Amino acid sequence: MSAYFPKKFTTYYEPFLGGGAVFFYLAQQHPSVQVVLTDINPELINAYRCVRDKVEDLIELLLEHASEHSKDNPAYYYSVRSRSYNTDTEKAARLIYLNKTCYNGLYRENSKGEFNVPIGRYKNPNICQPELLRSVSSLLEPAQIEVRKFDRILDFATSSKDFVYFDPPYYPISSTSDFTAYSRENFKQAEQIKLRDVFAELAQRGVKIMLSNSNCDFIDKIYSDAEAFKIAHLPQQIEISASRGINSKSSKRGKVKELLISSI
Template sequence: MLQVQPTHYRPFLKWAGGKSKLIDQYIPYFPLSFTNYYEPFLGGGAVFFYFCGVKPDANKFISDINPELINTYCCIKNNVEPLISLLKTHQLQHNRDYYYKVRLHWEGSEIERAARFIYLNKTCFNGLYRENLRGLFNVPMGKYKNPTICNEDLLRSVSVAIQSAAVSLKPYDEISSKNEQDFVYFDPPYYPLSATSSFTTYSRYVFKEAEQIKLRDTFAELANWGVKVMLSNSNCAFVRELYADFNIYEILASRAINSKAEKRGKITELLITSY
């Protein structure tokens, strides 16, 4: 019998903490079967795009609390060609002054906002997403000689992948999944390993100890319903204690966000499953 190779999809955003390089390590821990896939901390969506290729028939539900991120996914899904046109304009005008001018202004149509989001993502420091208390993006420009701001083929490929997904703006604890055919993957802001490594303000909403405990409670509630639940987090005593009742595995990862290059390197993270 002819073996049909799965379509390979990949993220269109650079994303701090993205899982593209960890997928091969995750594969042995993914459930063997599921009908519905939920990814509520969407970010760059590496695991979602992986399943778009290998499980095209699964129902997929992706969400996040970041309105600009979700608007961007929706625009790629519904209006990719106008979005590409705007990104070409950003590509032509890109320089330091232009970056900070664009960063300052978030007004505009949904497509204009999506184009700004991708432009800033491709040109900011390390693909980091951070907001101030007013909800304004405040990451400085990265040091890239010739950043690829408009990858037309990739954006069209992503648009195809997202067509079959339900995209929504909502918090992780509003998942409607409650049966054994559901698989939920949580990739929250990681619990900091130290005070200097802390990055819990992915948006204006912080994600500290109380939020980590609330997430664990949601994880346990879904598991009690028979849902297959997987979660990524930092390898530390606090997280290990939180999820002591579940399966905990170590994953080898790279530390990319640090102001000092010598402190970037291999570390271990945790992958936790309910099954």
């Protein structure tokens, strides 16, 4: 995938931050680039800010969670999951702890915005990695990190000096892959089409854009709509292989085919 990234750009935007894998790669390859990282999930954004600004306090709290979890008492996991914490750092430590110990590392909220994933089956989950957290904190130091909906990118990315990477909730290609409730707000067909329209508007401005999504007829169709794009060249669709660890059937985890859609 890295072979398709642009060689030169001034500002990098990632409106669906998630795990931030592309950001962490680019931050090491282009350390002088301005970075704007956003997501609709306030819990996630808070966690990133705490890693950036309060990493030592965060490490201390994660070590406490690790110590309690090592006593092999599932009740501790569920007490943390149901509890409301007061400080930003406590909330960030809760999110990271739950992510490291919940089933399959899945993030999911119910309609009330409550994390509702059961405990995973791990013998020794790596709840706290101090040196890794310090390295991540260093990479995040110059980044602007905000809670924003993805369409707000239209207020910021305006020219060919900007590079935007979209990694939205993927369009389901089967009944078992129909997971769009990353937050309490679902990401269905209407949202996928809205994202396509945002992509098209950015492409008209000359912004460098890449987007990952399911390799399926629906995604292929909406990004092949010449009327929606109104530019001389439709975005390129590239089939790539990617590793996925979330599927209701373990036999279907591993390498899967995805679409990388690029205006570059």
